[in-house]
Amino acid sequence: MFGFRSDGKKIKRIDPFMKIVPHIMFNRNDALVAKFEDIDCSKLDSYILNKRREENVKLDYMDIIISAFVRVYSLRPKLNRFVVNGRLYKRNNIQLCLTMKKRLVDSAEETVIKLTFDGTESIYDVIEQVHKTVKENSGVQKRNTVDKLAELFTKGPNFIIKYTVRFFMWLDKHGMLPKSILQASPFHTSVFLVNSRSIKMSPVQHHIYNFGTTGAFVSMGKETFQPVVINPNSNEIGIKKLMPLGIVVDERICDGLYNSLSLKELNRILANPEVLDEKNLNVVKDEE
Numbered sequence: 001m002f003g004f005r006s007d008g009k010k011i012k013r014i015d016p017f018m019k020i021v022p023h024i025m026f027n028r029n030d031a032l033v034a035k036f037e038d039i040d041c042s043k044l045d046s047y048i049l050n051k052r053r054e055e056n057v058k059l060d061y062m063d064i065i066i067s068a069f070v071r072v073y074s075l076r077p078k079l080n081r082f083v084v085n086g087r088l089y090k091r092n093n094i095q096l097c098l099t100m101k102k103r104l105v106d107s108a109e110e111t112v113i114k115l116t117f118d119g120t121e122s123i124y125d126v127i128e129q130v131h132k133t134v135k136e137n138s139g140v141q142k143r144n145t146v147d148k149l150a151e152l153f154t155k156g157p158n159f160i161i162k163y164t165v166r167f168f169m170w171l172d173k174h175g176m177l178p179k180s181i182l183q184a185s186p187f188h189t190s191v192f193l194v195n196s197r198s199i200k201m202s203p204v205q206h207h208i209y210n211f212g213t214t215g216a217f218v219s220m221g222k223e224t225f226q227p228v229v230i231n232p233n234s235n236e237i238g239i240k241k242l243m244p245l246g247i248v249v250d251e252r253i254c255d256g257l258y259n260s261l262s263l264k265e266l267n268r269i270l271a272n273p274e275v276l277d278e279k280n281l282n283v284v285k286d287e288e
Contacts, residue, residue, distance in 0.1 A: 005175040007182045007213065008082065008089035011286075021252045022086045027210045033251045034205040037263065039270055041223055041241040047273040059127065061243060062195050065220060066115075066130060067123040067276045068269045069191055070094055074119025076262040077286035078254040080190050082213035085173045088253070090286040091213070094119055095189040100134060112186040113137050119283040123276035169211050187212025195220045203246035215253050219246035 004010070025031040044064055051057040073080050073094045080091045094117040099110060113133045117126070154161055171177040182188050187209050196203050196219050203221030208214050223243040230238040249259060269275055 005084070005089060006179040007188060008091045011081070011088045011090055014088055015255075018088070018252070018255065022083045022088065025252060026086075028083075028208040028214070028250050029210055031250050031252045032208060032248050033256075033259070034246070034248045035263075036203065036205070037245045037247055037267075038226075038242040039245060039267075041243050043271055043273060044243075045241075057124075057127075059123075061197065061223075062193075062220065063123065063127045063130060064270070064273055064276070065218075065245075066096060066098075066193065067121070067126040068266055068273070069096065069193075069218070070117045070119065070121055070126060071269055071276060071280060072262060072266050073190055074117075074280050074283045076258070076265060077284050078258055079215065079249075079262055080286065081253045082215050083250065083252045084175070084213060089213075091190060093117065095191075097186045097189040097192045097214075098130075098134075099194050100137065111137055114184070114186060114189065120280050122279045123273075125279070126276075165211075172211065185212060187214060189214050191215070192217045193220070194218075197222045197243065203244045205246045205248050208248055208250055215250050217248045221246065 021031075041061075044061060047064070048059045048061075051059050077090070080094060082089055082091060096115045096117070098113050098115070100113060115129055115133060117129075121129075156164075168177060168181070186192070189212070192206075192208075192214050194204075194206065194217075200222050203219040206217040206219055208217050221244040223241050225239050226242050227237050228240050228242075230236045230240075247263075251259075
């Protein structure tokens with residue numbers, strides 16, 4: 001309350017233009033900026049193959065993408081800010097939510113897993129947490145905190161659900177939402193990731209939920225082979241395997257230049273995934 005929250009710290013010193021932006025664009029759906037980004041798969045494929053041959057470590061694209069986003073957020077901390085009630089906050093940690101099916105059939109229930117990082121993690125630390133959490137949440141009988149929270153919200157008739165949700169949104173707006181709910185909520189996260197590639201779909205540019213504090217929504221799509229210019233000097237054309245990412249961000253968090261340089265950092269890491277092998281000992285703090 002009064003600008004205090006358990007999941008972040010209010011930023012007091014901020015550029016005047018950025019300070020007024022949340023009072024012009026009240027909701028996240030007012031402030032969405034969307035982009036498709038094609039990722040060259042050749043370096044990722046070589047990295048995955050080498051890990052399997054040399055270290056007997058099994059990786060996939062999603063493991064690398066998650067690790068890359070954790071690293072980018074640790075180096076570009078303004079991405080990890082969020083806006084609530086016209087105020088800008090810096091998040092206490094890096095959080096990432098993933099949607100997953102309990103079984104790969106149409107009738108299977110869907111759930112969300114929430115992962116928390118401090119930014120120092122290597123790719124080995126990330127995949128250990130991801131694989132462990134996915135395994136713990138696979139199966140029809142498994143119920144995680146997100147499932148239990150959803151069940152709590154949906155008990156009772158429709159009008160009760162409507163007013164319960166609105167009451168929780170009001171609590172969140174004024175910083176009074178209990179910490180236990182903030183920790184379980186999939187809507188309070190740095191990044192929300194969906195793997196459309198796993199069901200052989202193209203990526204989508206997904207909206208960001210107005211409820212909560214999600215700063216970015218990323219959709220991984222099915223890779224395709226496309227003609228690209230390999231050598232700009234000779235106009236040489238070749239075929240490359242590209243994986244598209246649909247990225248949507250809340251532009252009230254940081255300016256366009258910061259977002260652009262952060263995307264370049266993501267591409268730099270994905271072009272050299274070996275940098276993820278080592279822990280990050282140079283986590284950048286969000287200084288006002």
